[in-house]
Amino acid sequence: MASFTSFFDSRTNRWNFDTLFNFGQISPKVQNHLKQVYLTLCFAVAAAAVGAYLHVLLNLGGFLTTIACIGSSVWLLSTPPFEERKRLTLLMAAALFQGASIGPLIDLAIQIDPSLIFSSFVATALAFGCFSGAALVAKRREYLYLGGLVSSGLSILMWLHFASAIFGGSMAIFKFELYFGLLVFVGYIVVDTQEIVEKAHLGDMDYVKHALTLFTDLAAIFVRILVIMMKNSSERTEKKKKRRD
Known part of the structure; x- marks a missing residue:
């Protein structure tokens, strides 16, 4: 926990207007690679939105789309980097299936309050932008040590879910999984962003694979933020009903 706390260290000599856009430690070649990664990520998010919309229209999302998303991702990772067009197609397919898999949750959110979807997306985009940007302007490799912590946190989540x-869960365990999972995947954004920069400096310019990594983090954060907002909205509605009664 102390390591996560150090990420939010408010030393003024680190965070100021000059350092906010200081990418001098990142070479121009790596900066161009990052532009490709983030542009590809934007297209993947758009594909996921299409997948979610298709579920709302046709009720496609479910177990099969989840398997299809995993299969497309594995196929992408096993495809050689020189088959760029094929890998981009597989990434868009994986994002489309991921969006369809999230579709049932979005359906439920629409029934509660349609504005929750937009609010969750904005909150996810802000969280991603802030933490990914923080990883870019920080010193190289500064937050890579968090990799062990977030991996351990993910293992804890998997064992708790299992x-x-x-044995059956409880509301307390559900809340812990929800908020702790959000913290873990926010940590993954920081770690994965710095890993992408380091791999690019070492010659790994596979922007499709790197975009897939960030998209996975983004989707996990969006789901958790949406569930939290839905839960809070439902609790507020129940409290209002009780007051009226």
């Missing part, structure tokens, strides 16, 4: 499935 135990809940077998």
Whole structure:
């Protein structure tokens, strides 16, 4: 926890207007690579939105689309980098299936309050932009040590989910998984962004794979923020009903 706290260290000599746009430590070649990564990520997000919309229209999302998303991602990672067009198609397919898989949750959010979807997307975009940007302007490799912590946190989440499935869960465990999972994937944004920069400096310019990595983090954060907002909205509605009664 102390390591996460250090990320939010408010030393004024680190965060000021000059350092906000200081990418001098990143070579122009790597900067161009990052532009490709983020542009590809934007297209993947658009594909996911199309997938979610298709679920709302045709009720496509479910277990099969989740398997299709995983299959497309594995196929992408096993495809050689020189088959760029094929890998881009697989990335868009994976994003489309991911959006369709999130579709049932979006359907539920529409029933509660349609504005929650836009609010969750804006909150996700802000969180991603802030933490990914922080990783870019920080010193190189400064936050790579968080990789072990977030991996351990992900393992804890997996074991908790497994135990809940077998022995039954509780609301307290559900809340812990929700908020702790959000913290873990925010940490992954920082770690993955710096790893992408380091790999690019070492010659790994696979922007499709890097975009897939960030898209996975983005989708996980969006789902958790949306669930949190839905839960809070439902609780507020219940409180209003009780006051009226």
